[in-house]
Amino acid sequence: MTIPGSELEIHETDAPVEDDSVVSVAGRSPTQLAIARFRADKLSMISFTVTVFIVLCAIAAPILVATGVLHPNEFHQELLSDDGVAPAGRFGGISWDHPFGVDPASGRDLLARLMLAITSSLTIAISGTILTVIIGSVLGIVAGFSGGFVDAVIGRIIDLTLSFPQTLMLLALSGPVVLMFRTQIADFAPLSFFESADLSNGFYVILILAIFGWPPVARVVRGQVLSIREREFIEAARLLGASRRRLYFKEVLPNVWAPVLVYVTLLVPAYISAEAAFNFLGVGIKPPTPTLGNILGDSVSYTSADPMYFFLPGALLALIVVVFNLVGDGARDALDPKSHR
Amino acid sequence: MLAYVIRRLFAGVIMLIVMSIVTFALFFASPIDEASFICGKNCSAAQKKQTSAAMGYDDPFAEQWWKFAKGVVQGRDYPDDPQLRETAPETIVHCDAPCLGYSRERGDTVTNLIKDTFPVSFSLAVAAFILWITGGVLLGVIAALKKGTVIDRGLVGLSLIVYAFPTFFVGLVLYKFVAIKWGLTEIPRYTSIAEGGVGGWLSSLTLPAITLAVFFMAAYVRMTRSYVIESFQEDYVRTARSKGLPERTVTFKHALRAALTPIVTMAGLDFAGLMGGAIITESVFNYPGMGKLAVRASQDFDLPTTVGLVVLLAAFVIIANIVVDLLYAVIDPRVRLG
Numbered sequence: 001m002t003i004p005g006s007e008l009e010i011h012e013t014d015a016p017v018e019d020d021s022v023v024s025v026a027g028r029s030p031t032q033l034a035i036a037r038f039r040a041d042k043l044s045m046i047s048f049t050v051t052v053f054i055v056l057c058a059i060a061a062p063i064l065v066a067t068g069v070l071h072p073n074e075f076h077q078e079l080l081s082d083d084g085v086a087p088a089g090r091f092g093g094i095s096w097d098h099p100f101g102v103d104p105a106s107g108r109d110l111l112a113r114l115m116l117a118i119t120s121s122l123t124i125a126i127s128g129t130i131l132t133v134i135i136g137s138v139l140g141i142v143a144g145f146s147g148g149f150v151d152a153v154i155g156r157i158i159d160l161t162l163s164f165p166q167t168l169m170l171l172a173l174s175g176p177v178v179l180m181f182r183t184q185i186a187d188f189a190p191l192s193f194f195e196s197a198d199l200s201n202g203f204y205v206i207l208i209l210a211i212f213g214w215p216p217v218a219r220v221v222r223g224q225v226l227s228i229r230e231r232e233f234i235e236a237a238r239l240l241g242a243s244r245r246r247l248y249f250k251e252v253l254p255n256v257w258a259p260v261l262v263y264v265t266l267l268v269p270a271y272i273s274a275e276a277a278f279n280f281l282g283v284g285i286k287p288p289t290p291t292l293g294n295i296l297g298d299s300v301s302y303t304s305a306d307p308m309y310f311f312l313p314g315a316l317l318a319l320i321v322v323v324f325n326l327v328g329d330g331a332r333d334a335l336d337p338k339s340h341r
Numbered sequence: 342m343l344a345y346v347i348r349r350l351f352a353g354v355i356m357l358i359v360m361s362i363v364t365f366a367l368f369f370a371s372p373i374d375e376a377s378f379i380c381g382k383n384c385s386a387a388q389k390k391q392t393s394a395a396m397g398y399d400d401p402f403a404e405q406w407w408k409f410a411k412g413v414v415q416g417r418d419y420p421d422d423p424q425l426r427e428t429a430p431e432t433i434v435h436c437d438a439p440c441l442g443y444s445r446e447r448g449d450t451v452t453n454l455i456k457d458t459f460p461v462s463f464s465l466a467v468a469a470f471i472l473w474i475t476g477g478v479l480l481g482v483i484a485a486l487k488k489g490t491v492i493d494r495g496l497v498g499l500s501l502i503v504y505a506f507p508t509f510f511v512g513l514v515l516y517k518f519v520a521i522k523w524g525l526t527e528i529p530r531y532t533s534i535a536e537g538g539v540g541g542w543l544s545s546l547t548l549p550a551i552t553l554a555v556f557f558m559a560a561y562v563r564m565t566r567s568y569v570i571e572s573f574q575e576d577y578v579r580t581a582r583s584k585g586l587p588e589r590t591v592t593f594k595h596a597l598r599a600a601l602t603p604i605v606t607m608a609g610l611d612f613a614g615l616m617g618g619a620i621i622t623e624s625v626f627n628y629p630g631m632g633k634l635a636v637r638a639s640q641d642f643d644l645p646t647t648v649g650l651v652v653l654l655a656a657f658v659i660i661a662n663i664v665v666d667l668l669y670a671v672i673d674p675r676v677r678l679g
Contacts, residue, residue, distance in 0.1 A: 165658075168639075169651065171636060172647040175639070273505075280509045280621065282640075296509075296510065303517040303522070307518070318505040318506045318510075322501055322502060326501070
């Protein structure tokens with residue numbers, strides 16, 4: 001969509017002008033126009049602000065834990081009521097020291113755990129999205145550009161992938177694949193900073209998300225490429241002797257980013273949700289490392305003793321998904337003004 | 342038309358064959374030692390070898406797959422051992438076609454296991470489908486017709502929020518709070534028509550069906566709304582209006598008909614996906630459907646059941662794709678099959 005000079009906007013300058021006939025003509029790129037449209041939409045801007053805040057929280061959490069501000073794994077038996085399960089006090093033990101309360105049975109600070117959970121959930125969702133987009137874009141560009149036999153084969157692979165039952169495969173493969181990862185990753189020095197169990201479980205979730213998630217991206221990209229490949233600038237590049245790789249990634253790719261970007265902003269919330277659902281089924285990062293999924297999964301056992309512990313993470317998860325979705329919708333409306341909400 | 346159907350069915354069968362080969366390859370490569378699972382803890386090496394040979398785990402990959410495929414068409418015996426057939430025929434389990442395998446863990450053929458669990462998943466899928474289609478499409482059309490009003494904004498906002506809650510969360514709220522803690526409904530437990538009559542069957546489906554339907558409904562409201570709005574901007578709607586047709590005819594005969602075509606496609610595929618069991622919903626409510634069977638199978642490393650389920654679910658999706666394409670041609674006169 002970055003076709004230079006495709007749109008020109010004439011607007012009068014705000015500054016006092018000596019002569020009424022002087023009108024400044026400023027060319028604005030489609031990207032600038034899209035950003036302007038996005039900014040003009042109040043709901044998108046609000047959600048964008050919240051999204052930025054959430055991402056900042058996710059980045060800050062591990063730093064705050066490392067510097068000793070947050071204590072996600074410190075047990076506070078004294079904050080629990082006499083039965084040793086439910087937090088003492090109202091609404092899950094909410095207090096100034098623990099604004100979100102503490103979790104039942106151990107009394108750990110819920111705010112710290114939730115912040116760290118956002119970090120791990122977002123990391124999984126974003127890594128999954130990146131991998132999905134890489135696989136989808138590469139196959140989509142290759143399919144759309146090559147056409148013929150290659151296109152047909154990739155088309156069949158897409159059909160095949162889509163007919164696999166994702167959740168069932170997730171469950172069935174988790175045992176052996178996680179085991180394999182664990183033996184492979186355990187000796188890998190650069191990643192030794194993380195728990196090897198977390199790494200292998202996390203990698204598995206990311207892999208499953210990407211393996212079953214790329215077909216729609218490939219379809220979107222392929223559709224775009226089909227319309228772009230007949231354009232003059234591609235022909236020009238070809239005549240200049242551009243290599244296949246250059247054609248794919250330097251000429252075609254920059255022109256398909258807009259629909260991909262929209263899809264990406266909608267994939268992230270879908271994957272955050274999926275991580276939680278997978279964790280509920282027992283696949284994914286396990287405690288003590290918190291994720292939104294395993295906190296919710298843990299809270300199921302305490303629904304009667306401490307309902308706050310169930311509803312608070314649930315509401316937080318929903319909030320994150322809503323704002324990300326709204327940003328995605330806003331991006332779509334901004335990049336493709338013909339689409340309607 | 343007939344030629345098209347035959348061609349699609351043929352392609353579907355090939356797809357299923359490739360699918361089952363891929364599935365087999367995935368699980369063949371898995372490091373789980375099936376024979377030692379079957380044989381038990383106190384299994385000597387010799388016994389294990391015997392089991393492995395009898396169950397055919399030593400056979401090369403291609404042969405195992407071929408036996409599976411032949412079983413689907415002809416049925417097969419477990420264990421397939423001519424010597425045992427003569428000495429102790431009572432130990433052999435015969436699995437009629439279409440045989441999807443034999444689960445040692447459950448001591449039954451996969452086909453039988455699926456026969457037991459399918460009614461639960463199917464009832465649930467149908468109940469949820471009816472709820473979400475009527476609710477989703479109706480509310481979506483209302484939102485589109487009232488575009489820009491409070492009703493529209495409310496519906497869109499609500500569907501956005503509902504859509505953000507994961508299915509298991511909604512299910513748990515209904516199960517743990519609505520049913521158990523607040524006692525607003527009976528604690529849901531699956532009752533078949535044979536056990537509790539139609540009334541008992543329906544009421545046992547209510548909460549899980551709502552759980553499933555809510556998510557789809559939220560998606561369908563937004564989808565329907567945007568299709569209907571788009572459809573109202575088509576030239577043929579303007580033509581219909583300008584030739585003086587009553588607004589009702591324009592809405593129902595011209596705009597909505599075209600708008601609902603893509604929804605039929607989506608609904609067909611979503612329904613097919615659900616027919617194979619709603620894994621999460623069935624887990625939350627502990628309903629003995631195919632989803633629950635899948636969860637248990639993967640927990641016990643019950644590979645035959647898992648493979649059987651994967652192949653069957655893929656068959657559902659492939660068939661649904663064909664049916665949906667045919668339906669499309671019936672509903673939308675602009676579509677030609679070829």
